[in-house]
Amino acid sequence: MPKHFLMCRPDYFTVAYKINPWMHPEAGADRDVAVRQWEGLKSAYEELGHRVSLIDPIDGLPDMVFAANGALVVGGRVYGARFAYPQRGAEGPAYLRWFAERGYETHEARHVNEGEGDFLTLDEVILAGTGFRTDVVAHQEAQEYLGRPVISLSLVDPRFYHLDTALFALDGRNVAYYPEAFSAGSRAVLRRMFPDAVIATAEDAEVLGLNAVSDGTNVVVNSEASNLQLELKRRRYEVIPVELSELRKAGGGPKCCTLEIRGEN
Numbered sequence: 001m002p003k004h005f006l007m008c009r010p011d012y013f014t015v016a017y018k019i020n021p022w023m024h025p026e027a028g029a030d031r032d033v034a035v036r037q038w039e040g041l042k043s044a045y046e047e048l049g050h051r052v053s054l055i056d057p058i059d060g061l062p063d064m065v066f067a068a069n070g071a072l073v074v075g076g077r078v079y080g081a082r083f084a085y086p087q088r089g090a091e092g093p094a095y096l097r098w099f100a101e102r103g104y105e106t107h108e109a110r111h112v113n114e115g116e117g118d119f120l121t122l123d124e125v126i127l128a129g130t131g132f133r134t135d136v137v138a139h140q141e142a143q144e145y146l147g148r149p150v151i152s153l154s155l156v157d158p159r160f161y162h163l164d165t166a167l168f169a170l171d172g173r174n175v176a177y178y179p180e181a182f183s184a185g186s187r188a189v190l191r192r193m194f195p196d197a198v199i200a201t202a203e204d205a206e207v208l209g210l211n212a213v214s215d216g217t218n219v220v221v222n223s224e225a226s227n228l229q230l231e232l233k234r235r236r237y238e239v240i241p242v243e244l245s246e247l248r249k250a251g252g253g254p255k256c257c258t259l260e261i262r263g264e265n
């Protein structure tokens with residue numbers, strides 16, 4: 001099934017502030033390289049037959065390229081993001097406006113949440129991260145608005161500040177994850193829910209290998225995550241490695257650049 005993704009070209013990308021441990025403003029980042037790498041990701045989706053829509057980037061919002069944080073869209077309903085840090089605050093309304101202008105039903109969130117960065121949608125449930133960005137109360141708010149059960153998971157390592165830095169959906173029923181990013185209780189929940197999960201190594205997690213996008217057959221993954229790629233191939237997934245090293249300087253990977261639009265309006 002082709003998917004529909006929303007992406008934002010990194011025309012204003014830079015590392016201008018530090019709101020996660022990956023960001024080193026003094027080291028800078030090369031915008032041209034970032035754009036080239038991002039184009040490679042977009043092409044990979046299009047070659048797989050997925051549809052990509054674009055939102056215009058806004059000058060002064062260097063992290064807007066990380067579209068996954070802009071909202072959570074399930075069944076054509078859009079639960080808007082409310083960012084934890086003021087540096088990204090204007091992104092939430094910009095993404096919500098994009099959807100409203102296209103006729104989607106939208107909900108302005110009352111609680112801090114960073115969209116698909118912390119909400120991952122499976123067939124029957126939505127997995128939701130908390131600990132660094134998204135307020136656990138937002139899990140309840142999203143559940144009420146979207147009418148899907150939301151399972152809260154606690155993140156404990158600041159390098160893995162969003163759920164999608166530590167876990168991705170292989171399909172609607174199974175996931176890959178890095179256990180050490182989660183509290184003991186959340187690890188037990190994950191073990192119980194996903195006995196057949198792919199367990200990632202520290203090496204894979206440290207190159208944001210878990211920040212991957214799967215359509216159930218093909219997995220678009222950071223090229224440096226070599227153990228993970230081997231395991232995915234062993235399980236008969238088609239692996240599509242992409243190079244996004246420049247965007248990683250802001251703490252993002254393929255999934256961060258990709259907001260899935262589930263269900264059309």
Ligand SMILES: CN(C)C(=N)NCCC[C@H](N)C(=O)O
Pocket residue numbers: 019020023063066068069088116117162164165211250251252253255256257
């Ligand atoms: C995994 N996803 C969506 C992300 N992790 N997003 C990247 C956000 C990076 C940004 N500098 C920030 O710290 O918010």
